[in-house]
Amino acid sequence: MRALVCLTLMAAPAAAADFRLLVGHGGPVMDAAVSHDGRHALTASFDNSVGYWTLGGEEVTWLEGHEAAVKTAIFLPGGRAASGGDDFAIEVWDLQAGQRRERLEGHKGQVASLAVSPDGALLASASWDGSVGLWPLDGQGAPQFMTGHEASVTDVAFSPDGTLVYSTSADGTIRAWDVATASEKRLLLSHGFGVNTILVGDGWFAYGAVDGGTRVIDSTTDTLLADLTLERRPILSMALRPDGGEIAVGDGEGYVMTVSTEDWRINGDFRAAAKGPVWALAYTGDGEGLLGGGIDDTAYVWPAHNTLDAPIMATVERGFLKDPDKMSNGERQFRRKCSICHSLTEDGARRAGPTLAGVFGRKAGTVPGYLYSETLTGLDIEWNDETIDLLFDLGPDHYIPGSKMPMQVIQNPDDRDDLIAYLKNNT
Structure with missing residues (x-):
């Protein structure tokens, strides 16, 4: 099913043409992703749907098939996408046709996050049933479910070489799993409070937690590279710029912080949402903008390094x-x-x-x-x-x-x- 929706330009005091609205969802925006070529975006929403957008254009395709809120969406190789949500299922989509390609079932709790391996062969899933799923994307072989966390799994990410999957959990731990054996490699750390999100880079990983803890760890030595914790909580979203040179961090109080990965200095810190959380966060393909979402039915694109004079998200009371x-x-x-x-x-x-x-x-x-x-x-x-x-x-x-x-x-x-x-x- 296709529908035309305008990406309306916002009135803004500076760089107005760089502010855009992605309008059409009927519920809060829970996650966002941008394609490698920067031309398209995905938005996952509480309205049970995924929006497949042409950035800078007018067309959106609604991907419908989930039976509950959609919490995560990512692009896959070969013109595909995957999404997961509160219906415990993962949907794989054919983006050109705008239709479901297959439905992956096996989790017994909501699917909170998805990650694709560097070679595009495997999909990893984080579920509130306490497991990490590994799904062959060629359809050959059964999924494997790795257990060890003592509470819901909140996020997953592959190592750059694809040999490990990192997972975060409400139990306050981060664990590394061996992809080849589908078994736990080691416990990386115990934060003490639930960990919501993780980014994995070249030789480091960054995580955000319920208590506001935002830290960067050397993935080889386990030493602390940076403590970016501010007086805001919880940390809900993280994004890595396509060139790997910067990360963005969104929290429950509506702020977004950008940080250089070269020296871990904070590049910017601004309030993107007047009220509520920043659940969804992704860099645009050129790395110059951020795509974000939260309690609004709308997703927003804004310059990554623009100093916002006022919040652009959640400015109208729900x-x-x-x-x-x-x-x-x-x-x-x-x-x-x-x-x-x-x-x-x-x-x-x-x-x-x-x-x-x-x-x-x-x-x-x-x-x-x-x-x-x-x-x-x-x-x-x-x-x-x-x-x-x-x-x-x-x-x-x-x-x-x-x-x-x-x-x-x-x-x-x-x-x-x-x-x-x-x-x-x-x-």
């Missing part, structure tokens, strides 16, 4: 972040439980869930154009006061096992009544 004291209880329940996935009107916006317009009296699984799970399309449920109450009383995972809807329970009957009344008045 409904689910509104002051609760300024909302009725029914609206508060909707904003917190439903608004990130559902719209109240038929606005045509992309969302992780179908529009709620006209939901009362509608049979489940019948909104035209929405990609439902087989569970929903086979149900004989009509949405009304009673069924919506049961949905949030029991939780979707119990009321409709197999539904794509995330687990949401509203325990207080009065809160459920207020939500139902709000939906009646607004759909």
Whole structure:
């Protein structure tokens, strides 16, 4: 499916032509990648889709097939891409056709990160099931799952020679795995707090952690090369400039820091987002720009070394972040439980869930154009006061096992009544 979306130029005090918006997602942007030639980008979103963009052009292809939020996306050799998400699956895409090529299954938790080996033969995956997956990309042979972490695996990266896979975990450790034997090589370090992200360069690796720890380690001697820790937490994203000369670091408070890999000096530090996290971060092909995303439905491109006069991301308040004291209880329940996935009107916006317009009296699984799970399309449920109450009383995972809807329970009957009344008045 193809759609045309303009990469609108932002008004900015300096280098305005270098600021661009990638508009079209219907949920927060969780990850981004730029192709080796710099002509295309991928964005992974909470709206269950991947955007395949022509940078500097007008066309975007929506890659749809995931049954839950997409958390990671990368380019693969041969005109392909891969993505992983909350549905525990990895999708491999044919970019020219804009269609799914194959679905890789085996993880038992969300797929948080992907990496491709230098020779393009293997795909590594980090999963919240505590394992690191190795997948042959030629379709020959079964995947292998390496275990040893004591909590969810948050990121993976190959060594430059492709013999090792590095992994980070919520257990606070970084481990190296031998690709040839699919076994643990060694424990590299124990940080003490969960480690979210890692970059691997020539003779070094850099990592970012939940407590804000941002450090660079010599991968041969294990000595500390640089401590880049600032008073911001958590560290959520890292990117390596294509020429290897600089890294960018995004955090939970909306800041992006750029650092030279020659001497580990900070080149720049600016607030990219007015509110919320920088989940997605990637350099443009020429290394002059950064592609970022976060709590907005939009991804942004800006000059890597431009001093921003003001944040460009998350400058408009999202409904689910509104002051609760300024909302009725029914609206508060909707904003917190439903608004990130559902719209109240038929606005045509992309969302992780179908529009709620006209939901009362509608049979489940019948909104035209929405990609439902087989569970929903086979149900004989009509949405009304009673069924919506049961949905949030029991939780979707119990009321409709197999539904794509995330687990949401509203325990207080009065809160459920207020939500139902709000939906009646607004759909």
